[in-house]
Amino acid sequence: MNASTLSAPRAWARPWLGYDERSALLFVLPFATVLFAVAVFPIVYSFYISLYSLRLTRPNRVPFVWFDNYANVLSDPQFWAAVERTVTFSVMAVVATAVLGLLIALLLNEEFPGRRVLSALLLIPWAIPSVANGLMWKWIYDSNYGALNGALFQLGFIDSYMVWLGDADKTLALIANAFVWKEVPLAAILLLVGLKAIPADLYAAAKVDGADALRRFFHVTLPALGPTFALVIVYETMIAIRHFDLFFLLTEGGPGDASHVVAWRIYVETFRNLSFGTGAAMSYILALATLALSYVVIRALGRRL
């Protein structure tokens, strides 16, 4: 036994963490506790619930059903019809948001009088609370006293008031329009930031090479905007797929089942039918689908994101 062995503290007596680590842990602990209570625990618990046939109105019969809730949801044709509507809505909403956002960003990237005022005005729809936005569009679309009918009638485009949200063929497009109106400002601002970050010498070099404005847009602007564009697409897709507010406020899933999207079905199953097991299973399916889709979009559009 040498001296160094004798002087070293025994392994069990050595503190597991040093003073600095323990201090850091102490500071992080309150936040970590809150985070665990409000985020981690609910997520884990909702998964646990999704494995039970839990219906609040049947409190004495809550069997463990493994993945039956998931199987039932995935084998329900109504669910797949809702998925189809969700995809239709999301494609309309995201494409329109991205295209309009890009056009507005390109406009605001140019120097012209009133550009700053226009930029400020652009943010108004985004700043309006979602519920207020929904109620506003409900008034606009109303078939009896709505502003849309009033304007079209007075401008002579229609002879009599038309049915808007009550027409199953138009419902999703009209809701998507209300969604786009609110979401375009954010997309435009994000894309504008992306445009500002493109180095000017890239455009100068393209000009020297004889590229006209259209070529510069397709060969310089769009590739350089890739990561920002991917961010906008991913963010808006995630918002659109899970969107609920407008469906609740404008149509309550109707007319018929024309606006029964997945988020609406989750609401009905969970909060109307009080079937928490099925509702949790649907929520997990939606969350996983959103995650997968986001991953695919990021891979496809913006490897540098």
Place this chain on the structure above:
Amino acid sequence: MARRSTVTRRSFLQNSAAGIAAAAITGSAGRALAADPLYFATWSAAVDTVKSHLAAFESKTGLKVEYSNSPWAQFRETMVTKFIGKAPIDTLWVSDSWLPEWAEAGWIEPVDQYKSLTAYNSDVDKFCVDSMSYNGKQYGITYYTDFMGFIYNAEILDKAGIKAPPQSWDEVTEQSKIIKDKGLSQSPMLLALAQETWLIEFLAAMIYSQGGRFTDDKGMAVMQDGKNGAAAALRWIVDAVQKHKIVSPSCVETGELAALKSFSSGQHAFALMPKFRLRTLNDPKQSQVAGKTRIALMPKGENGSHATVGWMRFYGMTPRAQGDATRAANTVKLMEWFGGKADGQYTFQKLLFKDIGAGFGVKSLFQDPEMRKLYAEYGDVELIGQQQSLARKKDVITPWFGEWNDVNGSAFQQAILGKVTPEQALKTSGDKWNALKKQS
């Protein structure tokens, strides 16, 4: 030299302990004196009226009542979570739509053994007693009831040269066409068929008046039977929207409240409307058709009658209240004070009628001079009484009602929009009913 006051550690601890003990004893005595009040929950309607009647109850009986209320829109969900969380509730307002669900879950208990409550049955419309009964047991005492009424704008009928309101659905079509042809209204008949809680009442009223039903006495779906009045009712609506164009296709996005506003603006000649809306429609401060809005008997179908649908709300009693004989007796007193007679009169029902125009299921109140006078201000009391006597409970109220109701409402709307035939819609509804019944 002044003597220095010293507090030793021992004396400090002794005094603190004594203080804490005294506070605990006083506190528990206080709680005992407050003597475990009765817990009473309602939705947020006529809150001041409830409070004043409650104060009178407390003053008369010396009992303490903890009153709480929450919005109607979330009341069911609120109560369900309270029941599950074992929150103290002794008596509460219950909608007839929730009875099977709550009774099956054991959240409310039958009251058949309390004769002071069931004694009122003889003075109450039959559909009210039916609506608060489940599996042969009665679960409460009613305090409010109403029915779906057929109302019309007498001025528009006068202008159209129509002498009397329609007696049948065919006459509704004919008169509506006359009114439309004369340019008096674009959509003479107003229906509110949006997907909301009122939808089942609107549909049931039309089906009952066509002599139909959703289910038979055994609870099996009959709505899909082509000879049933359900098919006739849906066909009438579809034709009215698509063929005759006397009902706006926007009916599928029109809720009950929007319909009230629309009718009160004078745009329509006829409407189905909860009867209590008559008061608002004939109030000049709230309506442009005040003094012109009348009620008629529900038009009847080819094989139907003037029947309509009625609904009611009642005081239910929880297992907590029945768990203790004294608490049960006190809860019964409270329920009777509100749902039955207080000091020999149906005081609360009268207060509620005066306050918000809420209807009552007590037959004798139709003979009360004060109530008749109030009713006469905006409606034909005889006709209202007659129509109420023809009201029937909803025959779809089961533990799975909510789940079926979503599918049924959606199916009806799709037929109205022409996406499916009435027969297909009713088959969807019937199949869903039978599947849910089988699952249960």
